[in-house]
Amino acid sequence: MKTQQETATEADTSAVAAGRHLTLDELATELSAIDLRLRQLARAAEVPSSPVELTDVISSLRSTASTVREHADRMSLLARIVAGDVQLATTFATGDPWGVAARTSDRLDFGGPAIVPTVWQLLRLAQDANRPGCETTTYPEAMDGIGIGWESKAASARRRRERDAAVENEVLTLECTSCKASEGEQCKTKSGWAADRPHAPRQRQAEAAVDERLGYLGANPVAVPDALTQ
Structure with missing residues (x-):
């Protein structure tokens, strides 16, 4: 596809x-x-x-x-x-921390620790900060030191799509050792039908070439270009 x-x-x-x-x-x-x-x-x-x-x-x-x-x-x-203009609760209503304080927490009920909070989490933390007796902090204080090597889920998904597209192009530059499809040709079945997916050896060869060129280890980037740093 x-x-x-x-x-x-x-x-x-x-x-x-x-x-x-x-x-x-x-x-x-x-x-x-x-x-x-x-x-x-x-x-x-x-x-x-x-x-x-x-x-x-x-x-x-x-x-x-x-x-x-x-x-x-x-x-x-x-x-x-x-x-830092708005006060935020130091924890969620469940008592779970966020930001730097969440690095050592589990928070299994919600898919892992909220080290990098979402939009809705921050808005809720701002609302909760108005509760009587609520312990508060600010975003700069709670996130101090976080940002090095970080990229958003949307950026990660885009980079994955770019990698997959590069692999699709790379496949067609290789000869298939399984069906002998030449450069520019799709892989074929034993009866000669064109296949939408390449044979596994050809796919692996294309993935290895692209991952080395892009700096990936498997499907994961070794380094995150343009990542936010502090």
Whole structure:
């Protein structure tokens, strides 16, 4: 199965990030701009230059704008949380710690320790900080020292897709020792039918070549380029 590859335009984030990494404040601002642009498009589409009824399109644009606005508001609050402007509970309601304090915890009920908290976890921690007698901290304090070599699940998934796509291309540069398919040809069955999957030896050879070129150990990156550091 073919994997969707990232385009060069999509990978160029210089238009949205002033520095090496996108800040949450930049993300909030960009989202608010998209929200405004969608609402402007919806308004302009009410009277297009050609007589076409665009009610459904307008409704969809306004609905999408509303969702984007919610994301923008959330990222704006997260920007304040990350900056240390908002107090956070030191533990979840279950008593489980997060951040640096979670490195030695198990937290098996929720898929492992919350060393790097999610958006919703941080928002809940901000709410819980208002409880009477709640012990509080700030994001910079709780996350001090975390960030070295870290990348998000979305980035890991994208890098995996890129690796898989590279393997698919690499397979076709190799001759198959099983069915003798030559360069550029798909593997074949004994009866000569083209197969959608290569034979295992050809696949392994392609994976080994790609992993060495990309710096992978099996399916895992040996080093994480552009990882956040502190």
